[in-house]
Amino acid sequence: RRRDMLKPDIIRECQDMRHLSWTRVRNSSGTVGTYLKAFGKEGGKKIYYKLSNYDSVHGVIGHENVNEIIADRLLTILGIPHLSYQLMFARIIPEDKEVNAWICASEDFKEAGETKLALDDYYDMMKMSGESPLAFCIRNGWTDYIREMLLTDFLLCNRDRHGA
Template identity: 60%
Template sequence: MAKIIQSKQDLTYLNWSHIRSSGGTAGNFLKATSSIEGRKKYYKLSNFDPVKGVVGHECVNEIIADRLLTILGIEHLEYELINADIEIEGNVFNTWLCSSEDFKKPGESKVALDDYYRTNSFPGESHYDFCVRQGWQKYIDEMILVDYLLLNRDRHGANIEILRNSRARTLRIAPLFDHGLSLMYSCRDDDEAHAFDIMKDLPCNNFIGSHSCYENLALIKNSQKLIKKKLKTSDKDVLFSGLENILSEIFIDKIWEMITERMKVYESL
């Protein structure tokens, strides 16, 4: 289960820079890296305001997504949620941020799927068909399902990465990552969360398929065989363990309702 570090950490030594974001994605998202004993670590902030500090909860969404994918048995990047002091432009802020370790193996380099597609696709080949030809159909189908369940608004071509080792002549697709701009990330308080339409098909920046996460479910072949695990009521405790003092009860209940109701739609197809 994704780990939460509740005791406050001093991460004021990190240097923050902007994340490559896609068009239509509002917000100011920062990242940082560190290397300790040869292990590279990546850090991400939720939506940041220079005056107010961190105003979003995208990093919490990463933890919820991490735990959901673990329950469903889908390969993914693992995250930690950390309570930390950070320093940006001389100002210290206390916030929750998420961290992950480098998923590249020694000798591997990464390339965004959209770039890899441009140089390796056949004329007129769809993004989905290209991935099927590469042997990545199960991965892409699982990604489409996850993005529907979470209403991930930002699965652009750089949020899917290809890892290659030229010397060893290996090629693989990176584990699923980057689910921050999902669920109810746009809601800033309980009133907005309460009013949020959990089944609404908001436009999403998808590299695969259309801008509709619901319509993209039609791409999945043999959808009933994709995942055998069914969510149980007890899984709610697993998803939100340790988040009770970070998210309000309204957010927790609404997110759980969103995931379970959207799962019912998928299972009915």
């Protein structure tokens, strides 16, 4: 667990992030999710940014970014390795409208040239005939990871697993 680029975990002073380009599609492999996203570079590291549920009429109407910080802190307490998040108040321009909003940031966890694939896609490609997703994960040695994921999802009432 690295916090070097993303410390402290909450920045309350408004940051000027108007340079970010927000889109529902991101330039990476794997699942995208349904919220506006952006990316940038900081100290040579690629940083991904997420905006909570947003629409151009009402602005930010969700609390998903706060959920990321809650999950981050819970996983730290439980000693479960995870991606760290930073919550920041920022001036941004989603869909051509300048607003102040809470956004969250995380470092790219992939090494240069590395890609990712959603678990459901990998399962579909590599499963044995009649093998359940859980049996597939156990066969591949991911039992502890799956237990941690299920525990975390249970404690947080998470239903946003999109593809995993």
